[in-house]
Amino acid sequence: MFSLLLIVIYLSFISLGLPDSLLGAAWPSMQPLLGVPISYAGGLSMIISCGTVISSLLSDRLLRRFGTGLVVSCSVLLTAVALFGYSISSRFWMLCLFAVPYGLGAGAVDAALNHYVALHYAARHMSWLHCFWGVGCSLSPYIMSFYLHRGDDWQGGYRAISLLQIILTVMLFCSLPLWKRSHAAEDVKGAAPVPMKQLLRERGVIQALVIFFSYCALESTAGLWASSFLVQERGVDPETAARFASLFYIGITVGRLLSGFVADRFGDHKMTRFGLCGITAGVILVLLPLPDVCALSGLVMIGFGCAPIYPCQIHATPSLFGTDRAQAMIGMQMACAYIGTTLMPPLFGVIAEKAGLRMFPLFLAFFLVLMTLLTEQARQKQPE
DSSP: OHHHHHHHHHHHHHHHHTTTTHHHHHHHHHHHHHTOOTTHHHHHHHHHHHHHHHHHHHHHHHHHHHOHHHHHHHHHHHHHHHHHHHHTOOSHHHHHHHHHHHHHHHHHHHHHHHHHHHHHSOHHHHHHHHHHHHHHHHHHHHHHHHHHHTTOOHHHHHHHHHHHHHHHHHHHHHTHHHHHHTTGGGOOTTSOOOOHHHHHTSTTHHHHHHHHHHHHHHHHHHHHHHHHHHHHHHOOOHHHHHHHHHHHHHHHHHHHHHHTTTHHHHHHHHHHHHHHHHHHHHHHHHHSOOOHHHHHHHHHHHHHHHTTHHHHHHHHHHHHHOTTTHHHHHHHHHHHHHHHHHHHHHHHHHHHHHHOGGGHHHHHHHHHHHHHHHHHHHGGGSOO
């Protein structure tokens, strides 16, 4: 029963990753048919991100009232409805409308499952959980390309993903008894929520939130702007640059798979240190005027370095701030992560327009240094 529930949790995180890369893959086909400027994709992304921030911040209250199983099941149902709505949309305003339930559902799933795994499972399972998110992100562009290649429009790809989400929703509702039986005594359902203002006054909370903001700022900026940097600043041909930019995300996914095998042995803090060292080596290779192969290798190394940081920081939350406050804290961490993902890549775009793409490795280095300093400050509260 314990293993069956874990399988359900892993499948849920695949479903969380499936829609995350779908808009980027579909937008080149969606944009001319909808008759809107290409920049409107950013508006959709902002609406989704706002929903995820709101539901992340509300996750503590929702979980304490309804329990993890029911919140996850209803949230995945929300994303399934939203994706089906995308598949029948013919106007941009319809996409904006369905982006609201999509963002609300995704944020609640993310916060709820991260909290549950951090509380009840070993560190390796947190790494593998986020590895499965990468699997979902990797699969959806292939599903979309399959439908586009056979002559269907983008709506067929969204319809296929929504069907997968509906199947998972049925599985989740059928699995509700498993959630009730597993760790029932430790569930947060029925307990009083932790006030956000009170939590913000706790020692180390602000630092932890800034770590999540900085990590997601670094990861999302690297993922979005790496190809442009390689092409315009290093003279790499676009095909090679695009291939290595995809290897950045593959590096994160594979790195999380591998880190799961050693996370229990080294602990959350050491794994985070290993990741920061990997990012440091990668940023140096990208920053220095070395042959192109060094910059390309550095990008992949940044991906591997990113791999353990996010899951290990989440897994450490109950031990750092207490199991009774873990869900409220994780919800706030998720919100800060989404804010970093949403705001920092566009900010770098503005910086690049003014100062050039040569600022790319320096921008990454800024958030790397910030993360490193704050992580070492938090070291004294975290057990080995």
